[in-house]
Amino acid sequence: MTQYGPRRFTAHSSPTQEAALRRRELGHIHQGRSALGWSEDDYRFHLQNLTGKSSSADLDAAGRGKVLAHMSTLGFKPKATFKPFGQPEKIKWLWKKLDQAGGLRDSGDAALLAFVARTTGTSFSDLKFLPTAMASKVIEALKSMLDRAKATLRQ
Incomplete structure (x- = not known):
């Protein structure tokens, strides 16, 4: 599926990896909010309509995926997070x-x-x-x- 579609979790994924993925996805959501020029009200409106939650901190993996997929349909592409420090x-x-x-x-x-x-x-x-x-x-x-x-x- 897409980059932000449903995930298959394997037996070897650790809580640390899950926490890192969550932080990365939340960061992408906030990047998208800025890149799309959403006000605080716009942001809360989209979160509420897509997931029923009013805060990205309350989102589970599926909710974060929905929000990111919606943002990508609106033209947002997350910036690469890894930069090899030159x-x-x-x-x-x-x-x-x-x-x-x-x-x-x-x-x-x-x-x-x-x-x-x-x-x-x-x-x-x-x-x-x-x-x-x-x-x-x-x-x-x-x-x-x-x-x-x-x-x-x-x-």
């Missing part, structure tokens, strides 16, 4: 600085991806697919290399 850009920036400091033989994209593969033990086709923890490891390695390259320039 880590791919920071990795590229550090790589460029390392090249400027004379710490690289090859400053190409293929060399950067090869370095990432050696550092993480896993190859990636693009930095945007690099998980946050691995990206942090690469960033720290590049910082260390940059410090060493700058130290050799001073000597």
Whole structure:
């Protein structure tokens, strides 16, 4: 079904996951309210008509799904909640600085991806697919290399 249709809960879903999903959906509801330009009265009207509740805090999973599905029919698309903190850009920036400091033989994209593969033990086709923890490891390695390259320039 749609993104906000009925869910199938599995035996391995935990209360923590359910709470995180609830918070995320409530956040999307409030994003939608702002994006659609609803006043407080408009918001309460839609909640009451769709779910019979006057507050999103009182909604169960099905109610939240109804509200979000209704908002999506009105043109609301939730913004992506995950943002990788600009880590791919920071990795590229550090790589460029390392090249400027004379710490690289090859400053190409293929060399950067090869370095990432050696550092993480896993190859990636693009930095945007690099998980946050691995990206942090690469960033720290590049910082260390940059410090060493700058130290050799001073000597």
